[in-house]
Structures are given as structure tokens and as C-alpha cells.
Amino acid sequence: AQSVSQHNHHVILSEAASLELGCNYSYGGTVNLFWYVQYPGQHLQLLLKYFSGDPLVKGIKGFEAEFIKSKFSFNLRKPSVQWSDTAEYFCAVNAEAAGNKLTFGGGTRVLVKP
């Protein structure tokens, strides 16, 4: 079983709708958490990351994510999406328990209808 789970494989929504993508991981101990995004035809790039401090982290393009340690979750949110947010989103976890290798979730394809 995957150690990083993204609940939705595909999400379709209209512009201005709110977006929340779930991510759960199964590692205990110290974790560093990332969301990467891949826009159509572009390289995978970092959206945001968390490794300590305020569990609510803000990233580029109005995205934010909340680390909830008790739930082993790091969900990504955006209050109002734009057509340009159409992309595939990947949650990734770097865990001491996994030898500090980055483990990715299966990805969520988001389609924003204009």
C-alpha cells in the first residue's frame, strides 16, 4: 500500500469554486511535507512545503496547506480557483522513517472549467 495517499484522482470544478485536495501519510516521527504541481506541458514545480513552525503554510498562486499531525494529513486548499489552476497536484513526504527519501502520492488531476 502507498504510504502517501491522495484521496481524489480527478477533480472537476468551475472557476471561483473552492478547492481542497486531501493528502494523508502513514509515517511516524519527523516528516517534511510538500505539494508539487505540474501544469500542462510544464515541469513539476514546488507549490509549498512544511517542515516546522506554523502548521498553516502559504505557497505560490494563493494556495495554502495545513499540517494536522494528529490526523497525519497535509491538505491543500485554495479559496477561489482560476482556469489556470488546471494541473496535476502531487503531495510528497520526506520522512526519517523512510530513509529521508521523498515519497509521492498518486496525484490528483484538477480541471477548472472556465
Place this chain on the structure above:
Amino acid sequence: DVKVTQSSRYLVKRTGEKVFLECVQDMDHENMFWYRQDPGLGLRLIYFSYDVKMKEKGDIPEGYSVSREKKERFSLILESASTNQTSMYLCASSFGLDQETQYFGPGTRLLVL
């Protein structure tokens, strides 16, 4: 700007052929990585390297080998390509491990017939 380049965007090879995928980064990063990306499975780590001539197996190293003779270059080798190695291959680099951002190349889409 970090730049990670990969030698080919698309490759078509036949079963049994030896395949070389090249990756070059221009930011003097210590660490380089090879992943394969398959629908629904996300990215899976094949091999990584934390220094010249050093390599570590990732989660799915079977059927692959790597070479890092120079700091900026990391090669992925398929000794004898098989159809189940048809995939998108992504190279990445980072300055450190743990909390460091990985920077990705554009990917090589490999089709093995």
C-alpha cells in the same frame, strides 16, 4: 534559475535494447534523482545520487542502473528495455535532502515496443 535538462523529450525503443537517459543540472546541486511517473501511481524513485560516483537504490531499482561521473550529470540506463518500462522518466536535483526543494526536468517519455 535552476535548470535541469533531459536529453530527449520522447524516445521509442525496442524490447531488449540498451537505453540511456541523460540529465544535466546547472546549479551545482549535490543530489540528483531519477523517478518514473505513471498514471495513478505518482512518482516512484528509481535511484538517487548524493555525490559523484555515489548511488543509492530507490523504491523500484530493478531493471535500471545509473552513472554519475560528474557532479552535473546523472544518467539512467535500462540494460535491456522491456515493455513494462514504458513510462515518463523525470530527473530532479536538490542542494540537500530532507527539507530541500527538488527541481525537476521536463521528463522523457519512453515507449518500449
